Amino acid sequence: MKIRPLKTHNKKEVSRLLSQAKTFNEQEVQVALGVVDEALRRPEKGDYCAFCALNSNGSFTGYICFGPIPMTEGCYDLYWIVVDKACSRRGIGGKLLEFMEDFVIKKGARRIYVDTSSTPPYEPARALYEKHGYRVVGLLEHFYRKGDHKVIFMKEVRTGA
Numbered sequence: 001m002k003i004r005p006l007k008t009h010n011k012k013e014v015s016r017l018l019s020q021a022k023t024f025n026e027q028e029v030q031v032a033l034g035v036v037d038e039a040l041r042r043p044e045k046g047d048y049c050a051f052c053a054l055n056s057n058g059s060f061t062g063y064i065c066f067g068p069i070p071m072t073e074g075c076y077d078l079y080w081i082v083v084d085k086a087c088s089r090r091g092i093g094g095k096l097l098e099f100m101e102d103f104v105i106k107k108g109a110r111r112i113y114v115d116t117s118s119t120p121p122y123e124p125a126r127a128l129y130e131k132h133g134y135r136v137v138g139l140l141e142h143f144y145r146k147g148d149h150k151v152i153f154m155k156e157v158r159t160g161a
């Protein structure tokens with residue numbers, strides 16, 4: 001498996017994975033695509049970073065998008081991570097997370113935050129974060145809609161950070 005920066009011609013694959021995921025509604029898909037556009041437009045700014053995973057025959061199997069949180073010292077947000085359903089549970093999500101962690105540590109990151117939903121479709125995502133050492137640091141009840149809470153995970157990527 002290879003991880004490299006996302007390119008403009010990958011947008012259709014990103015779109016396919018977001019629609020296939022079933023976790024995102026149409027509005028969320030549009031926001032996710034907007035974030036990808038921003039990452040592709042001005043990669044040198046580093047506000048949004050997008051990388052994708054390709055398997056050994058070059059097929060697109062997933063992507064991750066993250067960036068520094070403005071007005072913080074060394075805090076990053078994981079905005080989106082999606083893996084092709086056909087390749088789930090093969091460690092690709094974990095590899096993308098580890099790649100992001102190595103990348104942001106080199107930029108001086110202390111902490112990585114990730115918001116997710118409390119609902120059943122997000123169970124794989126919550127389990128992935130927990131497996132990789134992210135812990136729940138906040139719960140905003142009924143945030144997305146009634147009965148759908150925002151769960152905030154965080155990982156300290158530097159000791160004592």
Ligand SMILES: CC(C)(COP(=O)(O)OP(=O)(O)OC[C@H]1O[C@@H](n2cnc3c(N)ncnc32)[C@H](O)[C@@H]1OP(=O)(O)O)[C@@H](O)C(=O)NCCC(=O)NCCS
Nearest residue numbers: 021080081082083088089090091092093094124125127128
């Ligand atoms: C969450 C997601 C990225 C995980 O990708 P993945 O490549 O399957 O993840 P991995 O193979 O690295 O799995 C690592 C761990 O995550 C957890 N996990 C992954 N899929 C799971 C599932 N369907 N059910 C329960 N736990 C799951 C497990 O702890 C797993 O470890 P294990 O296989 O040793 O038990 C993928 O399921 C996905 O794209 N989901 C839809 C989009 C989404 O919800 N994104 C996050 C919100 S932005």
